[in-house]
Amino acid sequence: MRLQHIIESQQFSVPNLMELFARTRTMEKVVQRGGTRDYEDKVMATLFYRPSTRTRFSFESAMYRLGGKVLSTESAKAFSSAVEGEQLEDTIRIIATYCDVIVLRHNEEGGAKRAAAVSPVPIINAGDGAGGQHPTQALLDLYTIYDECKALDGLSVALIGALDTGRTARSLAYLLSKFDRVKLYFLAPPEMQIKPDIVEHLRERNVWHHLASNPEEILPHVDVVYQTRIDRERLQQKDVKPTQYNIDAKMLETMKSDAIILHPLPRSVEIDPAVDRDPRAAYFRQARNGLFVRMALLTMLFDTE
Amino acid sequence: MRLQHIIESQQFSVPNLMELFARTRTMEKVVQRGGTRDYEDKVMATLFYRPSTRTRFSFESAMYRLGGKVLSTESAKAFSSAVEGEQLEDTIRIIATYCDVIVLRHNEEGGAKRAAAVSPVPIINAGDGAGGQHPTQALLDLYTIYDECKALDGLSVALIGALDTGRTARSLAYLLSKFDRVKLYFLAPPEMQIKPDIVEHLRERNVWHHLASNPEEILPHVDVVYQTRIDRERLQQKDVKPTQYNIDAKMLETMKSDAIILHPLPRSVEIDPAVDRDPRAAYFRQARNGLFVRMALLTMLFDTE
Amino acid sequence: MRLQHIIESQQFSVPNLMELFARTRTMEKVVQRGGTRDYEDKVMATLFYRPSTRTRFSFESAMYRLGGKVLSTESAKAFSSAVEGEQLEDTIRIIATYCDVIVLRHNEEGGAKRAAAVSPVPIINAGDGAGGQHPTQALLDLYTIYDECKALDGLSVALIGALDTGRTARSLAYLLSKFDRVKLYFLAPPEMQIKPDIVEHLRERNVWHHLASNPEEILPHVDVVYQTRIDRERLQQKDVKPTQYNIDAKMLETMKSDAIILHPLPRSVEIDPAVDRDPRAAYFRQARNGLFVRMALLTMLFDTE
Numbered sequence: 001m002r003l004q005h006i007i008e009s010q011q012f013s014v015p016n017l018m019e020l021f022a023r024t025r026t027m028e029k030v031v032q033r034g035g036t037r038d039y040e041d042k043v044m045a046t047l048f049y050r051p052s053t054r055t056r057f058s059f060e061s062a063m064y065r066l067g068g069k070v071l072s073t074e075s076a077k078a079f080s081s082a083v084e085g086e087q088l089e090d091t092i093r094i095i096a097t098y099c100d101v102i103v104l105r106h107n108e109e110g111g112a113k114r115a116a117a118v119s120p121v122p123i124i125n126a127g128d129g130a131g132g133q134h135p136t137q138a139l140l141d142l143y144t145i146y147d148e149c150k151a152l153d154g155l156s157v158a159l160i161g162a163l164d165t166g167r168t169a170r171s172l173a174y175l176l177s178k179f180d181r182v183k184l185y186f187l188a189p190p191e192m193q194i195k196p197d198i199v200e201h202l203r204e205r206n207v208w209h210h211l212a213s214n215p216e217e218i219l220p221h222v223d224v225v226y227q228t229r230i231d232r233e234r235l236q237q238k239d240v241k242p243t244q245y246n247i248d249a250k251m252l253e254t255m256k257s258d259a260i261i262l263h264p265l266p267r268s269v270e271i272d273p274a275v276d277r278d279p280r281a282a283y284f285r286q287a288r289n290g291l292f293v294r295m296a297l298l299t300m301l302f303d304t305e
Numbered sequence: 306m307r308l309q310h311i312i313e314s315q316q317f318s319v320p321n322l323m324e325l326f327a328r329t330r331t332m333e334k335v336v337q338r339g340g341t342r343d344y345e346d347k348v349m350a351t352l353f354y355r356p357s358t359r360t361r362f363s364f365e366s367a368m369y370r371l372g373g374k375v376l377s378t379e380s381a382k383a384f385s386s387a388v389e390g391e392q393l394e395d396t397i398r399i400i401a402t403y404c405d406v407i408v409l410r411h412n413e414e415g416g417a418k419r420a421a422a423v424s425p426v427p428i429i430n431a432g433d434g435a436g437g438q439h440p441t442q443a444l445l446d447l448y449t450i451y452d453e454c455k456a457l458d459g460l461s462v463a464l465i466g467a468l469d470t471g472r473t474a475r476s477l478a479y480l481l482s483k484f485d486r487v488k489l490y491f492l493a494p495p496e497m498q499i500k501p502d503i504v505e506h507l508r509e510r511n512v513w514h515h516l517a518s519n520p521e522e523i524l525p526h527v528d529v530v531y532q533t534r535i536d537r538e539r540l541q542q543k544d545v546k547p548t549q550y551n552i553d554a555k556m557l558e559t560m561k562s563d564a565i566i567l568h569p570l571p572r573s574v575e576i577d578p579a580v581d582r583d584p585r586a587a588y589f590r591q592a593r594n595g596l597f598v599r600m601a602l603l604t605m606l607f608d609t610e
Numbered sequence: 611m612r613l614q615h616i617i618e619s620q621q622f623s624v625p626n627l628m629e630l631f632a633r634t635r636t637m638e639k640v641v642q643r644g645g646t647r648d649y650e651d652k653v654m655a656t657l658f659y660r661p662s663t664r665t666r667f668s669f670e671s672a673m674y675r676l677g678g679k680v681l682s683t684e685s686a687k688a689f690s691s692a693v694e695g696e697q698l699e700d701t702i703r704i705i706a707t708y709c710d711v712i713v714l715r716h717n718e719e720g721g722a723k724r725a726a727a728v729s730p731v732p733i734i735n736a737g738d739g740a741g742g743q744h745p746t747q748a749l750l751d752l753y754t755i756y757d758e759c760k761a762l763d764g765l766s767v768a769l770i771g772a773l774d775t776g777r778t779a780r781s782l783a784y785l786l787s788k789f790d791r792v793k794l795y796f797l798a799p800p801e802m803q804i805k806p807d808i809v810e811h812l813r814e815r816n817v818w819h820h821l822a823s824n825p826e827e828i829l830p831h832v833d834v835v836y837q838t839r840i841d842r843e844r845l846q847q848k849d850v851k852p853t854q855y856n857i858d859a860k861m862l863e864t865m866k867s868d869a870i871i872l873h874p875l876p877r878s879v880e881i882d883p884a885v886d887r888d889p890r891a892a893y894f895r896q897a898r899n900g901l902f903v904r905m906a907l908l909t910m911l912f913d914t915e
Contacts, residue, residue, distance in 0.1 A: 034651035043366055043369050053683050057708045061681060071362045071369075072682065074379060075379075090570065094570060094589070095359070097589065267700065287707050348675070376667045378663050396664075396876070399876070403901055404667075
């Protein structure tokens with residue numbers, strides 16, 4: 001399959017995902033061998049309207065390990081302010097004349113779709129707005145579960161945190177719903193629970209799911225804990241004990257011995273650094289997978305047959 | 306011809322321009338073939354005291370397509386502020402120890418000349434101050450006319466916009482004056498007309514020219530429309546109808562069927578997006594030519610015989 | 611010798627320094643030949659919490675001349691501000707998954723040590739805090755003396771400026787103390803003299819040293835003048851004549867004919883530009899040596915046998 005653009009996680013069918021994961025495995029080996037030069041004639045532009053050094057570096061490193069080159073901008077605000085009324089569409093058409101793929105982090109929901117509509121080169125959405133998509137994060141999260149648990153069918157997964165605003169948790173729930181016999185637990189204070197659109201989607205798909213607010217009851221039963229941030233200020237407003245949703249050594253003791261803990265990073269206080277030494281702490285391996293998944297996605301955009 | 310520095314468009318004779326255009330054609334083919342590695346040992350530094358992501362990317366992409374490497378700075382303000390009294394000359398002498406060519410956008414008129422006076426490596430002026438030069442833009446504008454119209458001699462060209470402050474229009478008028486039987490129309494509100502120094506130069510050279518304020522009378526007769534911005538606030542101060550100098554579908558109808566429309570980009574409202582679909586809209590092809598012209602200029606700086 | 615990290619100048623023994631200088635010589639030849647591709651599978655990340663374009667470019671150019679690739683950030687402030695409570699340690703662990711070496715300029719003293727404690731890839735300290743270390747600057751200063759004077763044993767060196775706060779002068783004094791029969795002169799207003807810890811260290815090592823405040827008496831007798839900045843405001847507070855510690859044509863006349871003048875650059879007014887034309891002015895050669903020394907250090911980190 002050749003991809004044209006990468007805009008949202010919904011565009012990936014299960015066979016697409018399996019091809020992506022196979023390529024990702026290959027890329028891990030490519031990096032171990034010191035990278036490839038197969039794509040040395042390719043130029044990638046990273047166009048970030050909001051800075052995100054981690055995501056930018058992950059894409060740029062992926063391009064370098066493939067042998068390619070990178071046009072980089074830490075903060076593309078200069079674009080929008082330089083000329084009153086300048087349109088994203090014009091910027092994309094101009095930047096596309098300089099490169100073979102554009103990685104775009106835009107500040108408005110739908111920005112990536114607008115870019116893709118006019119771009120002669122592939123667009124990769126690296127996040128568009130607070131309510132928008134960040135599909136490569138969702139794909140690396142899913143790949144990490146697949147890689148660590150050796151399967152996706154039949155898994156029990158707990159998603160914890162401010163699930164109402166948590167873009168990554170929402171996307172992961174959506175992607176997991178494509179697999180058989182998955183059980184999803186949503187753990188959050190009632191006011192921050194996963195939104196009805198996701199619950200509705202799971203019902204339509206007949207995906208087992210359960211909304212709860214007490215991690216201690218749920219964590220002993222799951223294969224995967226997907227932890228995200230809860231803004232401390234929001235917790236204080238809601239009279240929730242700030243540490244109730246954090247993972248620490250005590251919480252770890254109650255978990256299955258072969259469970260894994262994921263986090264999109266960066267973390268604040270929601271995972272105690274003491275947890276890092278436990279082999280179940282998979283979040284730094286997850287960060288590294290971002291490199292391999294992004295390499296695999298780039299090859300799917302570049303390869304013409 | 307080997308160039309030492311690229312400081313101002315005046316330094317290019319007609320034979321220089323013809324060599325540049327021949328190399329530019331070659332570079333277009335080089336890019337179609339996936340670039341070259343002939344210059345892989347070269348390092349270019351982009352030193353921009355004012356951010357301009359489009360211009361920076363265009364140069365950096367040119368260097369990458371030639372196989373070279375790039376030291377990049379989005380905004381070199383840190384240089385001037387770091388040490389009270391630090392001189393541009395010192396900065397250039399230090400940066401020159403790290404690279405083979407410096408692309409400089411300085412905030413003061415004459416900055417590029419000062420840099421060239423001390424630099425052991427070639428300096429390319431990528432704009433120096435509001436009243437200064439931006440020769441690579443002028444050269445890509447001229448090349449686009451040459452490439453689209455298959456000639457420069459005998460063309461009728463209309464330049465529209467705030468011509469008094471418009472650096473690109475001034476430089477293009479200067480370069481066009483080198484060619485035979487060119488006719489130049491300057492279209493602007495009287496208060497924003499092209500300045501007397503250019504008019505004087507055209508008189509000395511016996512170049513046909515005409516200053517006017519009504520585009521509708523002129524556009525039906527020209528081969529090239531070079532549109533630039535007029536700041537809307539300036540128009541309002543002058544009681545000019547804001548749309549009078551804009552190009553829209555109606556204006557397009559009056560133009561020759563083989564005319565072309567250029568714009569240095571980014572645009573604001575002065576060209577209606579509906580015009581983009583017309584084959585006469587050449588401004589995105591013009592942006593792409595920036596890549597080829599800059600590649601050609603870099604090879605003219607690097608090639609020693 | 612294989613280095614694991616480069617954190618402080620104290621970690622280099624005399625044999626280490628001699629290996630570094632031999633490699634540095636080799637690198638000078640490598641650059642003359644147009645660089646190497648031996649390290650083309652390596653990726654370096656420059657993580658600068660405070661911008662320093664010169665230092666960043668020097669490292670990045672070193673990596674390019676070795677054939678490698680660069681992930682670059684002009685100002686990594688976005689890291690610390692993005693998530694309340696995010697730790698440098700987490701940032702390093704994530705960035706390390708994308709690259710083979712991290713060049714870190716951190717804003718807190720000890721930042722580089724903290725990074726090295728958790729990083730699976732080598733850390734190079736490019737300055738950590740006002741009171742911290744900047745070992746590659748100290749090493750290139752020392753190499754320049756070695757390269758220009760053909761020896762380190764037996765030299766007379768004057769260090770001038772605000773020596774109490776001058777990180778580079780302090781480090782150089784420390785490194786020079788490792789060599790035989792070195793004589794060190796510290797020239798500063800009494801209130802800005804070198805701090806007692808360095809004086810104590812020199813006493814323990816039996817290194818000849820002399821603290822003075824009048825450059826005119828000392829400069830005629832030394833082989834090396836290491837000039838650093840004195841903040842003009844500080845001078846005015848202390849009633850010192852602002853030019854007393856500056857080097858100008860008159861001061862130059864009193865110096866030995868084979869002496870050299872160094873400065874870590876950028877300079878303000880403390881060396882008159884008229885001095886630049888004198889062959890004893892070695893500070894731009896010193897800046898260029900930064901490239902070769904950093905290339906050599908990178909190879910010492912990468913080479914496994």
